[in-house]
Amino acid sequence: MKVCVIGSGGREHALADVLGRDAEVVVTPGNPGIPGSVATPPEELEADLFVVGPEVPLVDGLADRLRASGRRVFGPGADGARLEGSKAWMKELVAAAGVPTARHGTFDSVEPAHAMLDTLTPPFVIKTDGLAAGKGVVVTESLAEARNAVGDYLSGVSFGDAGRTLVIEEGLSGPELSVLAVCDGERAVLLPPAQDFKRIGDGDSGPNTGGMGAYSPVPIVTDDVLSTVMDRFVGPTLAELRRRGIDYRGVLYAGLMFTADGPKLIEYNVRFGDPETQVVVPRLTNDLAQLLAEAADGRIRSEPTVSDDAHVTVIAAAEGYPGAPRTGDVIAGLDAVAGLDGVAVYAAGVGSDPSGRLVTAGGRVLDVCGHGATIAEARQRAYDALGRISWPGMQFRTDIAGAASLPS
Numbered sequence: 001m002k003v004c005v006i007g008s009g010g011r012e013h014a015l016a017d018v019l020g021r022d023a024e025v026v027v028t029p030g031n032p033g034i035p036g037s038v039a040t041p042p043e044e045l046e047a048d049l050f051v052v053g054p055e056v057p058l059v060d061g062l063a064d065r066l067r068a069s070g071r072r073v074f075g076p077g078a079d080g081a082r083l084e085g086s087k088a089w090m091k092e093l094v095a096a097a098g099v100p101t102a103r104h105g106t107f108d109s110v111e112p113a114h115a116m117l118d119t120l121t122p123p124f125v126i127k128t129d130g131l132a133a134g135k136g137v138v139v140t141e142s143l144a145e146a147r148n149a150v151g152d153y154l155s156g157v158s159f160g161d162a163g164r165t166l167v168i169e170e171g172l173s174g175p176e177l178s179v180l181a182v183c184d185g186e187r188a189v190l191l192p193p194a195q196d197f198k199r200i201g202d203g204d205s206g207p208n209t210g211g212m213g214a215y216s217p218v219p220i221v222t223d224d225v226l227s228t229v230m231d232r233f234v235g236p237t238l239a240e241l242r243r244r245g246i247d248y249r250g251v252l253y254a255g256l257m258f259t260a261d262g263p264k265l266i267e268y269n270v271r272f273g274d275p276e277t278q279v280v281v282p283r284l285t286n287d288l289a290q291l292l293a294e295a296a297d298g299r300i301r302s303e304p305t306v307s308d309d310a311h312v313t314v315i316a317a318a319e320g321y322p323g324a325p326r327t328g329d330v331i332a333g334l335d336a337v338a339g340l341d342g343v344a345v346y347a348a349g350v351g352s353d354p355s356g357r358l359v360t361a362g363g364r365v366l367d368v369c370g371h372g373a374t375i376a377e378a379r380q381r382a383y384d385a386l387g388r389i390s391w392p393g394m395q396f397r398t399d400i401a402g403a404a405s406l407p408s
Contacts, residue, residue: 001289004028006042006062007053010315010348010367011274015051015288017344018281023049023289033347033358042066049074049293052250055131055271059085063250073249074292076270080241080248084270087167088129094265097240099233101265102169113150116168117143123171128153130162135322137208139171174259176266177218178276179226181234181254182304184295185247188234190226192283192306193218194276195401200322202399209322210364213400215312215375216279229254233265249295278346278367279311312378312401313369314386318349319393321363326393328353329360333389337368342378343385344369360391368396375401 001023005016008027013034016025020036028045030037042050043065050066052058052075061078076083083090088106095101106129107113117124124146128136136159138149153163178196181188194216200206233254241248253269253276272281281288286305294300318325330353337343346369349362366389370381379401386396 001049001293002026002047003049003051003289004042004045004047005051005053006057008034009053009274009362010346010364011272011277012053013346013348014278014281014344014367014369015053015272017346018284019051019289022287031347031350031361032352033350043069048072049289049296051075051292053271055081055084055269058250058270059131072293072296074296076248076250077246079246080250081270083252083268085131086129087127087267088165090268091167093240093244094237094268097236099236099265100262102172104167104169106165106167107150108154108165110150110154113154113166113168114147117146117150120168120170125169125171126150126153127167127169128159128163129165129167130159132159132162133210135208135210136162139208172257172259172264172266174257177221177225177256177258177263178214178273179229179234179254179256180273180276180280181230181252182291182295182300183234183238183248183250183252184298184300185242185249186238186298187300188230188238188252189291189300189302189304190230190234191280191304192216193221193226194273194279196273196276197397197400200317200395200397202397207322209317211273211275211315212317212397213312213314214273214275214279215310215378215401216276216283217310217375219375228263229256232263237268247298249298275313275315275367278313278369282311282344282369282371283307283309309371309373310375310378311369311371312375312382313346313367314382314396314400315348315364316366316368316386316389316394316396317364318360318362318391319395321395325349325360325363327351327360327362329391329393331358331360331365331389331391334358336388337385340381340385342371342381344371345385345389365391365394
């Protein structure tokens with residue numbers, strides 16, 4: 001089977017790596033650090049399966065266009081991709097499906113938004129309705145800061161049109177869990193769960209990012225927990241999508257929080273999570289290409305099989321991220337980690353200079369991944385490898401998977 005992976009980051013590098021165990025893989029547009037990268041647009045490539053990585057092309061209807069030209073595609077059409085493309089629409093849909101989520105309101109003007117904030121207790125959560133590269137969320141204990149965020153979003157100062165409608169939610173507390181479900185339009189199968197780390201700094205300090213690290217498995221996540229995820233979240237959501245005439249074939253990413261009142265949905269994404277993919281898909285021991293092809297065809301027949309190994313990924317980011325990252329710095333040390341046991345390095349925000357050296361070209365630059373028999377071993381390998389890589393201003397968290405926060 002020939003598989004075309006669409007995207008250019010660490011998630012796509014990890015997908016290509018695992019899919020390449022059983023299939024021929026090409027990545028478009030990829031980046032200079034991802035083997036098999038080509039500049040040819042996906043519409044001009046021939047493959048047996050197209051796997052769309054990022055959310056933006058899904059929201060823009062790439063999967064629809066590819067399917068219309070006779071391609072087999074793993075990724076929802078634009079109608080299903082609204083789950084991530086519009087948080088307000090997602091909230092309306094999950095309410096109709098009876099999925100537990102935070103109390104919330106949708107606003108396009110300042111006064112009613114401020115009025116809802118006045119009814120809440122900290123923390124305050126403000127989200128752009130539209131896509132904002134994983135950064136359109138403010139979580140703050142300060143009412144003044146929350147009010148300022150409302151003004152900046154609705155005026156377009158912070159995120160342009162993506163924030164001119166916003167969602168305000170009650171703040172939830174508890175451990176988080178990320179679960180990826182492979183869906184064929186009728187049913188779904190769950191991949192191993194993961195936990196990720198969104199804030200830039202140790203101890204979950206600083207602003208939100210696209211993700212600074214992740215680990216899998218999540219100890220003490222039992223079969224009962226996963227059954228709950230399927231029965232109360234994924235299953236009802238797929239049923240509501242079908243009721244609306246939406247044939248959802250792709251990943252449904254459920255970001256959950258285990259509150260004192262039980263699990264609640266934080267968000268849905270419509271693609272493989274980043275950086276969760278980097279610790280989830282390498283644990284699969286069956287043919288990932290075959291599973292995704294079955295989902296794309298509308299009939300999953302395989303069940304994921306999973307290794308007992310633990311995986312930890314730590315994101316190495318550029319100076320200035322998540323604001324204005326510095327780019328163009330030469331990445332040193334990749335040769336020193338290439339042969340390390342239990343280590344994989346996935347290229348995320350990577351480019352090349354005129355001499356062919358790999359350089360920083362984005363905010364999240366490298367995903368440095370360790371795997372081993374335990375989370376502690378995997379974590380040690382990831383950080384040992386990270387210590388051999390450098391560029392000016394490189395930053396990373398030192399506490400990824402250091403203390404597992406677990407649902408009970």
